[in-house]
Amino acid sequence: MQDLLRTKLFIPPTPPEAIPRPHLVERLNVGMVGRLSLVTAPAGYGKTTLITTWLHQLTDSQVVWVSLDEGDNDVRRFFSYVVAALCQLDESFGATEEAFLQDLQSHLSGPSIVTSLLNHIVAFGQSVVLILDDYHEIEEPLIHEALSFWLDNQPPNFHLAITSRTEPPLPLSRMRVRRQVTEIDAEALRFSRAESADFLNLHMHLNLSTDDVTQLDAITEGWVASLQLAALSLQNKDDPSAFIQTFKGDNRYIVDYLVHEVLHKQPGYIRDFLLKTSILERLNVQLCNAVTEQVGSQHILETLDQARLFVIPLDDRRHWYRYHHLFAECLQAELQRTMPGELPTYHERASHWFGNHEFLGEAIQHAIAANNKRLAADLISANARTMLWEQGETHRPWQWIHQLPDDLIHASPQLMITRAWLYQELFLEYGHRVNELLDKSSALIHAVDAPYTQTEIAEMATEIALAHANLARLHGNLSQSIEHCNQAVELSHLVESPLLKTGAFHSLAVAHHQVGNVTQSLKYSNSLFDSDSQMETLDYAHYVALAYRVDALRLQGRVEEAVDAIQRIEPAQPNHQGIGAAMLTISVAESLRERNELTRATDYLIPAMDTLKPHQSMAAIVQTGAITLARILQAQGQVQEALELLRDTRRNFRAPHIYYPAARISAIEALIHLRQGNLAAVKAWAEKSSLRADDEPAYLLEIDHMVFVRVLIADGHVPAALSLLEKLAKATADGGRVARLAEVNILQGLAHQVVGELEKAISHVTEAIKLAEVAGFVRVFVDEGGRLVPLLKQVAGRGIGIGYIRELLPLFDQGAEAESTPLANQPTVAQDTVNLETSALNLFLNPLSDRELATLRYLASDLTIPEIAEQMIVAPSTVRTYVKRIYSKLDVHNRIEAVNRARLLALLS
16 A cells, blocks of 8 residues: 555645635534535535535544545555545554455455454544545446445444535435435535625625625626636726626636536536537427437436536426536537537527427527527517517517518518517607508518418408507507507407407407596407406416406496406416516506505505516506505505605606506606695696696596696685586596596585585585495595595485495594695685584494484473483483483584484484
8 A cells, every 4th residue: 555645645724715604514513423424516616625624623533534536446446545544543443454455355345345444443432534535536336335335334433424526326315314414515505695705805805896796696606616716817807897797607717617627527428418508598308309419318417417517407307407607608618619610500409499399489599599580580470479469578579570680571571560569569669660560561461472371361460450559549549549459350350369369359448448438448358358267378468458457347436346356367377477467466456455455455566566667668557556556655654655656667667658558657746745735846747737627638637637636626726626527527427437437526525615515515425425335445535635524424424325434434544634735715614514523423433322312312302301211111310321422422512402413414304
């Protein structure tokens, strides 16, 4: 054993830049009760650093170390190193060295090799830890067999620790079941963001910003070696942030490290596989077979996975994988360097495989990467309808189609239709270019020599009609939009595509919704959702249609049905997600807000808005959600938060088209200011809005007009407000918009109250109660604040909606009631009216009992208290008690006042 390299037995020092990892050290400490500690990860993940850090804090065990290399794949040499390491603990191991080597020569079986060695360890008595570093270098089966026997029979005073780039062929499954092994893998070894920051700034003294650290941590995915290489690259850089933005796997330090430490150490067939499949963002066996035109991908992927060779499983079944990002970039750089002419071929193979398996996005990406524009154009054209209508995709299709040459696009009517839609959806163009594209596509499909079937022509003509309808809608020409939608509905009878049939009826329903005719809107959407079976396969188009239907149901006063839309969907699609589902959720949230289910509405709103925010085409819907959320915040007393939300939304999510499907944010901001008494801000909005009292109401401006009416009332222009309200009442009634009609009646009641026309005020609020009670509206009343309370009490005092109003009254914030918006020229209400209102409120909160009502009826007669007691068969003192309670509840002081008040409250005929 004189030829042994003694430096392989030295325990490496802990690097000075090593980051303390106490949580992993503690796992190794706890694992000492078992037989094996196994640390597996690719090169550069800090396996050896972790082990040496752990060993240097062990105090109760003797530690020996063997660094392994390729030359140790000889049983004699391997165990000679093990014995030599143990000899450092005690000379008695040296006494057994010769006997051990003789056994090794005569008994080449695992058990016989290590039996005497194990016996000597038992006799040694002290606790021993043996580290075998870089065990992945060992391929000799006899060594694995001997070490397996060792682990099965290991004495309690011995612990084995192994570091390896791959999982060794040892009895690990059995040991896991028996909890005899502690394992730390690449995932556990990855640096956290905090550890990355400590390493880069405290140890490498780079003084990077938090954003730079976050960016670098995301790029390296916690791979320690890549952080070290990045730190090396960053030294003496004047602009670290700029460098980090460009730091990739083609950095020369990364390439040199991975090529020499990883790639060149693999067999040729694996190197070839890694390079060819590096173009894939995700990979599985069938895809890799297609790209490499080989059939051995199953074995290679399993080998890479077992070897922990920068391969990350993407599912529990280990069907899909991906490469570590930096590793993939390094492979791509090496592929470009060594086989640049082959790249298009691999991308094209990948495109065909993804296309055949209906992974459209990846198929198109690889076609473009292969520079095969014809293949990309065919894929986009064949799938455009699915992307736009079923999946709600806009940004990716635009990126793809933007890379196609104009001659390819203008040769395909479907591509021109798609581009026209994308121009509109992304607010890039809704003028002559869109019309030109639609006209050219129409000319192509109707040409004499057009190579299209009648069904294909009808389907593309339907899309063209719908695109024209959308364009008219964006310009506010809603009557023309309805004409185009009717044309699309007629054409849809000739098409086979369910998406187009749905789209035609949905567009007509939306067009009627946008002119405010919710009755017609619901008529056309009924065919889309007339059974629960149609809820089972909701695509983007159906979700959008359902979102508009929910809003129409709410406006029609069918709030319960609107909220039930979610409950109908969840049994069939419990995990409904995506853009369309988010739009539906925002519509439902507004119905929940109106029912005063504020917490539930918020729980729906926030994740839905987060889903929509990355999509520019959804800006108007984000605005809608922000409006609902702001009104909730205001109801909860968070006024500044509500205003900030609206300001941020207006700034960041602009919908630069004429038509707005929701109340405009500026109008809701004015409404919030009005309810806070900030009349200056409200008047400033009114002046900018160009609204006038003699306007003819339009549905698009309906909410704006509602806010404007409140401004007129607050500013003392009640006749003008009432004139506009009269027109709004007719418009909302004609359109079947019960929710808006109820709100109009409330505003009419408040306006008449201001000028002292109490009976007219009560009449309008009574009508609002009748409209709203069935629907279960709450916020439409409560949001108006305390000035509405006296009118509600008057209505209830006349025996109308008593139970409903009794539920509403406690919801009014009495503090806010006292601080409600000041109204100009508001007359003082007569004291008897105030007392009557107080009596009504008292009765709702504390009604008269049956015995008290009976007593009240006797008080209206000429009977004395003793005579009443005789009639009621009770003592006179009991009658007097009933009378005192009646006086208290009616807020009166004598018998005559009690009778008069009771008659006014309709308690007596």
